[in-house]
Amino acid sequence: MTFGGLPTRFEPTGTSRGLAIVAPGRAYSPAAPLLELARLALLQHDLTVQQLWWDSTTRGDEDAEAWVRRHVAAAHAREDADHVLVVGKSLGTRAASYAAERGLDAIWFTPLLVDPVVAEGIAANPGRQLLVGGLADELWDPAVARELADAGCDVLEVPDADHSMGTPDAVRTAEIHLEVARALEEWVSQI
Numbered sequence: 001m002t003f004g005g006l007p008t009r010f011e012p013t014g015t016s017r018g019l020a021i022v023a024p025g026r027a028y029s030p031a032a033p034l035l036e037l038a039r040l041a042l043l044q045h046d047l048t049v050q051q052l053w054w055d056s057t058t059r060g061d062e063d064a065e066a067w068v069r070r071h072v073a074a075a076h077a078r079e080d081a082d083h084v085l086v087v088g089k090s091l092g093t094r095a096a097s098y099a100a101e102r103g104l105d106a107i108w109f110t111p112l113l114v115d116p117v118v119a120e121g122i123a124a125n126p127g128r129q130l131l132v133g134g135l136a137d138e139l140w141d142p143a144v145a146r147e148l149a150d151a152g153c154d155v156l157e158v159p160d161a162d163h164s165m166g167t168p169d170a171v172r173t174a175e176i177h178l179e180v181a182r183a184l185e186e187w188v189s190q191i
Helices: 033-044 064-077 090-102 116-124 142-150 170-189
Strands: 019-023 048-051 084-089 105-109 129-134 154-158
Touching: 019 033, 019 064, 019 090, 033 048, 033 084, 033 105, 033 170, 064 084, 064 090, 084 090, 090 105, 090 116, 116 142, 129 142, 129 170, 142 154, 154 170
Parallel strands: 019 048, 019 084, 084 105, 105 129, 129 154
Antiparallel strands: none
């Protein structure tokens, strides 16, 4: 499968142990740094990666959560994998309730923790979850992140990271992305 000539599905070199469905952000494609790091870590640990590419401006009046859930559910329905996990970035974290209803493991990049629907979806999920966010992100609520960590979620919170997990400094942004890559490697290796 391709989107605009770009591949959307990636198979590991070994036997696949499961499927990761990648739900990007509103203006943060699956090819952007955080989701690319996730793709590499997942493939390295023998998981198939199915990226969703969307134009969120086509949503019209449809509720954002319903719109994201519909896309993730359609990708999930096409698959027959024993282990499925969801990887979401910002808008894609609106799939939290979908993942919770099915007990799917999940990686949430810059989840919209200020939105009670997203936070409640994450809190309700019995699956393993990694949350990645920064204190310079106005959509990250550190109190909610602490509650979710206390409830069993793995949390990487970076003090100076914004909603793209970066800063105005290129070197510091690269350092943050290295922190994220290490957290991904550790988390994915335990699946």
